[in-house]
Amino acid sequence: MKGLIAIIKRELAGYFITPVAYVFIVIFLAMSGVFTFNVGGYYERAQADLQPFFNFHPWMYLFLIPAISMRLWAEERRVGTIELLMTLPVSEWAIVAGKFIAAWLFAGIALALTVPMWITVNWLGDPDNGVIFASYIGSFLMAGAFLAIGACVSASTKSQVIAFVISVVICFLFLAAGMPAVTNFFSSWAPDIVIDTVTGFSFLTHFDAITNGVIDLRDLVFFVSLIVLALAANVVIIEMRKAA
Amino acid sequence: MTVMVQIKSLRKEFGPILAVDDVSFDVVRGEVLGFLGPNGAGKSTTMKMVTGFLAPTAGTAVVCGHDVKEEPIKAKAKIGYLPEGAPLYGDMTPEGLLKFIAEVRGIPRSKRKAAIELAAGRVQLEGVMRQPIETLSKGYKRRVGLAQAILHDPDVLILDEPTDGLDPNQKFEVRQLIHEMSGEKAIILSTHILEEVGAVCSRAIVISRGRIVADETPQDLETRSRHYNAVRVSVRGGAEKLVAELKRLERVSSVESLESANGVAECRVFPKPGASIVADVSQRLKDLNLQVDGLTVEPGRLDDVFRSLTKPSSQGGDA
Ligand SMILES: Nc1ncnc2c1ncn2[C@@H]1O[C@H](COP(=O)(O)OP(=O)(O)OP(=O)(O)O)[C@@H](O)[C@H]1O
Ligand SMILES: [Mg+2]
Numbered sequence: 001m002k003g004l005i006a007i008i009k010r011e012l013a014g015y016f017i018t019p020v021a022y023v024f025i026v027i028f029l030a031m032s033g034v035f036t037f038n039v040g041g042y043y044e045r046a047q048a049d050l051q052p053f054f055n056f057h058p059w060m061y062l063f064l065i066p067a068i069s070m071r072l073w074a075e076e077r078r079v080g081t082i083e084l085l086m087t088l089p090v091s092e093w094a095i096v097a098g099k100f101i102a103a104w105l106f107a108g109i110a111l112a113l114t115v116p117m118w119i120t121v122n123w124l125g126d127p128d129n130g131v132i133f134a135s136y137i138g139s140f141l142m143a144g145a146f147l148a149i150g151a152c153v154s155a156s157t158k159s160q161v162i163a164f165v166i167s168v169v170i171c172f173l174f175l176a177a178g179m180p181a182v183t184n185f186f187s188s189w190a191p192d193i194v195i196d197t198v199t200g201f202s203f204l205t206h207f208d209a210i211t212n213g214v215i216d217l218r219d220l221v222f223f224v225s226l227i228v229l230a231l232a233a234n235v236v237i238i239e240m241r242k243a244a
Numbered sequence: 245m246t247v248m249v250q251i252k253s254l255r256k257e258f259g260p261i262l263a264v265d266d267v268s269f270d271v272v273r274g275e276v277l278g279f280l281g282p283n284g285a286g287k288s289t290t291m292k293m294v295t296g297f298l299a300p301t302a303g304t305a306v307v308c309g310h311d312v313k314e315e316p317i318k319a320k321a322k323i324g325y326l327p328e329g330a331p332l333y334g335d336m337t338p339e340g341l342l343k344f345i346a347e348v349r350g351i352p353r354s355k356r357k358a359a360i361e362l363a364a365g366r367v368q369l370e371g372v373m374r375q376p377i378e379t380l381s382k383g384y385k386r387r388v389g390l391a392q393a394i395l396h397d398p399d400v401l402i403l404d405e406p407t408d409g410l411d412p413n414q415k416f417e418v419r420q421l422i423h424e425m426s427g428e429k430a431i432i433l434s435t436h437i438l439e440e441v442g443a444v445c446s447r448a449i450v451i452s453r454g455r456i457v458a459d460e461t462p463q464d465l466e467t468r469s470r471h472y473n474a475v476r477v478s479v480r481g482g483a484e485k486l487v488a489e490l491k492r493l494e495r496v497s498s499v500e501s502l503e504s505a506n507g508v509a510e511c512r513v514f515p516k517p518g519a520s521i522v523a524d525v526s527q528r529l530k531d532l533n534l535q536v537d538g539l540t541v542e543p544g545r546l547d548d549v550f551r552s553l554t555k556p557s558s559q560g561g562d563a
Contacts, residue, residue, distance in 0.1 A: 006347035010336075017335045080331030084392070087295045088348045089321035243299040244258070 003090030007098030008105070015106050024068065028110045031060050036117065049127045053117060054135040054211045058175050058203055061146050066167035068106065069150025070160045072099050073238075077158045086242070096234045100144075100151050100227075107143040111136065131213035138210030141223035142203055146171050148230035155237045171203075178202025245272040248400050248430035249294065253303035256289050256454075263289040265454035266303070271430040273399075276422060278445035278462070279434040282554050286454040287434040288328045291402050294432075295325045308399055321349070324398035326406055330389030334378030338369055338388045341377065342395060349396045363391040366421055368414075382409040390418065394425070401425070403433040407440060419444045438546040442466070452554040466544025468552075470514055473544075475525045476502075478510040478537040487511055489532055495519040508537055 015021035035056040076082040085095060118136075121127045150167040157163050176182050178199050186195045199205050206219040249271040256264040264286040271277050279287045292298040294305040296316045305312045310319040333341060342363065346356045364370060367387040372380055377388060386409050393401060406422070407415045415437075422431060422444050435441065441448050442462045450458040450465075458465060466472055479486055490499045490513050497517075502510040515521040522541050529536050 002350055003348045006344055009347075010333075010344045013340075014333070014335065079334070080327065080329060081333055082331075083292070083297050083327040084325075084331055084333075087297050087320055087323070087325050087327070088345070089317045089350075090348060091317060239299075242297070 001094075003088065004094040004098050004101075007090070007095060008102045011099055011102030012105055015102075021106065024064065025110050025113060028060070028064060029113060031064075032056075032114050032117065035060070050117065050121055050132050050135065051211070053114070054139060054207075057139045058142065058207060061143055062168060062171050062175060065107065065143060065146035066150045066153075066164045066171065068103055069147050069154055069167060070163040071154065072103060072151045073155040074157050074160045074163045078160075086238075092235050092238050096151070096155075096231055096238065100148060100231055100234075103147050103151065104140075104144050107147060108140055111140055111143065128213065131211070134213050134215050135211040137215060138207050138219070141210075141220065142207050145174075145203065145223050145226045145230070148227040148234070149174070152230045152234040152237065155234050155241075174201065174203050176202075178204035178208075245274075247271070248273050248308055249432065250306040251290070251294065251303075252305065254290060254293055254300050254305065255302040256286070256293060256298065257301045262454055264293070264300075267451065267454070267456055268303075269449060269456065269459060271400075271432060273430055274427055275447055276426045276431045276433070276445045278441040278448040279432060279451065280436075280438070280441060280448055280550060281434075281451035285451045285554070287451060288404055290451070291325075291404050291432070291434065292327075295323055295327075295402055296320050297327075321396075322399045324393035324396065324401045326389045326393045326403040328404040330386045332377045332385060332388055332392075334376065336377055337374050338364065338377060338380075338391065339373040341388065342392060345392045345395055351396055359395055359397075363395045366394065367391045368417065383411055383414055386410055387414070390421075394421075399429055401429055401431040401433075403431070405435060406433055407435065407437065415440075438550060441546065450550065450553050457553045458549075462546070465549050466546060469544035469546070469548045471512075471542050471545045471548055473515050473520050473522075474542045475513045475515075475522050476510065476538070476540045476542055477513060477525065477529065478508055478539075479529065480508055480535040480537055485532070486534065489528060490525060493521065493524050493528060495521050495524060510538075512542070 032053060036050070036053040073082070076085060086092075118129075118132055121132075122129070146167075149170055150163070153167045153170065154160075154163040157166075179202075183195060183199055186198060200222075206222045209216055209219050247270045251267060251269050251271075254264055254267045255262075267286070267290055269277075279290070281287050289298065293300045294307065294312065296312045296319060299313070305319075307319040308322040310322065312319045336344070339360070342360045343356065346359055351359050364373060367390045369384070369387055369391055372384055377385060380388065386406070390403070390406060393403065401422075403422075407418050410418060419440065422433070425431070426444075426446075433445070445462055448458070448460065448462050448465050449456055458468075477486070477490075486509055487499050487501050490496060490511065493513075495516050496513055498514045500512045500514070502512060504510060513521060513525055522539070526536075526539060529539070
């Protein structure tokens with residue numbers, strides 16, 4: 001446990017030692033602003049809510065989250081510090097979880113910095129704060145799922161670039177599974193159960209459900225179990241590379 | 245004698261490469277074991293398996309009673325490890341890194357500061373504690389790696405080329421440090437500097453292509469050298485007969501003549517295995533009435549032994 005906390009602290013501090021964190025946060029905030037108020041047609045909709053803001057989150061995360069997760073393991077392996085880390089008296093689970101939690105907290109910090117937007121819409125109008133709160137929870141969970149997948153990919157390569165590209169592709173598949181184009185493609189020939197399974201794996205389906213204001217236990221379970229599963233896979237990959 | 249590390253038939257295959265082939269040995273408290281061998285012999289791979297970084301293909305290691313396969317965390321807690329090349333988090337400062345290691349290793353909060361100061365002091369890091377590690381020179385990085393290995397005062401120290409990249413003063417300091425710590429610990433270190441083995445190690449293991457080819461004290465290893473107890477002679481005049489005469493001595497195996505200049509002839513006389521020939525040689529020189537300029541008994545040469553033990557054609561222990 002003390003090992004886990006020490007690892008979380010070190011990893012989290014690591015984001016802020018280098019400019020990476022600041023660059024990331026600035027890009028995240030700038031994109032949030034642009035998407036919400038310009039591309040999202042915030043003013044045209046004449047409606048005080050954060051729907052456009054959250055609608056863009058899956059697509060923003062598609063590129064920004066792999067940018068965080070790519071270095072988690074790949075960099076340690078390239079530089080060799082993984083040898084230092086893995087010979088410390090802590091379990092592999094603690095290291096995997098520690099890295100993930102720190103990255104998730106970091107994503108959470110970036111997300112929390114958008115709260116002024118929440119305040120702004122309250123100042124401009126009278127939004128449904130319950131929906132916005134639920135959307136924040138959903139967005140945070142989705143970021144976690146993206147991160148866990150990215151961490152797992154990062155553990156299997158030395159190259160950050162490869163980790164980034166593969167993470168983006170896999171995350172895209174998880175998003176695309178719920179896009180109308182894909183659903184339509186399947187609906188023309190596949191039985192309903194196939195369509196439901198495919199869309200059931202989509203981040204979009206679950207995220208949209210949450211941003212509509214209903215926190216359904218099934219959507220939470222989906223994201224949480226995906227995170228746990230990806231982390232378990234991460235541990236397995238670490239163990240396999242140890243035996244290689 | 246407490247056995248601190250037991251290495252039991254360790255074997256490691258990387259696909260078709262057999263990196264470590266059935267290596268077994270024990271290390272007791274107070275022992276400083278020098279691990280020698282040519283590049284690619286399997287030294288680092290063996291160390292990585294003992295420290296739990298790599299899983300052995302077969303065999304295991306037991307550290308202070310904890311099997312690295314069964315109880316990896318307990319075993320790792322007993323070990324201080326300097327990996328090959330001393331990899332470190334470059335964006336951290338030595339201070340930050342040592343704090344992190346202290347925390348992960350569970351050094352109580354109240355003792356952390358003292359432990360960090362002690363370890364940093366022992367490798368003379370004081371001046372650079374707040375400088376990012378990536379901006380430190382190679383030798384200082386190595387020292388940070390050493391400091392993190394000794395931070396928790398481990399029972400077992402495993403150091404992969406600890407003096408690589410250090411200046412002669414630091415090499416001396418590190419050897420001194422190893423010597424000071426050796427009483428309480430079991431230390432395994434690998435090195436390519438043969439004189440280091442004689443200087444700090446109480447035992448040397450030579451490994452070649454994954455197999456142990458020698459396991460004895462550095463002194464015993466030296467006696468395997470054909471230079472051990474060889475006698476170097478330089479005489480003035482009469483060089484022609486010198487070689488021939490010395491060759492005739494009963495306990496001499498061969499004589500090698502070295503360059504001669506200004507009327508001084510030099511040669512090296514090799515004894516038959518185990519023989520001491522200095523008395524015979526000096527007697528013969530006296531009999532020949534030669535003017536002796538110098539007469540020295542040579543120590544064994546480890547590099548010589550090393551080469552004969554590990555040269556590709558050699559199949560094992562006989563050198
Ligand atoms: N991860 C790996 N994958 C494949 N082969 C490896 C791996 N690590 C080491 N080897 C091989 O195992 C053998 C032993 O390597 P090792 O690093 O243990 O040698 P060493 O004795 O430490 O050499 P050096 O003196 O150069 O440090 C070499 O043939 C090396 O190429
Ligand atoms: Mg090596």
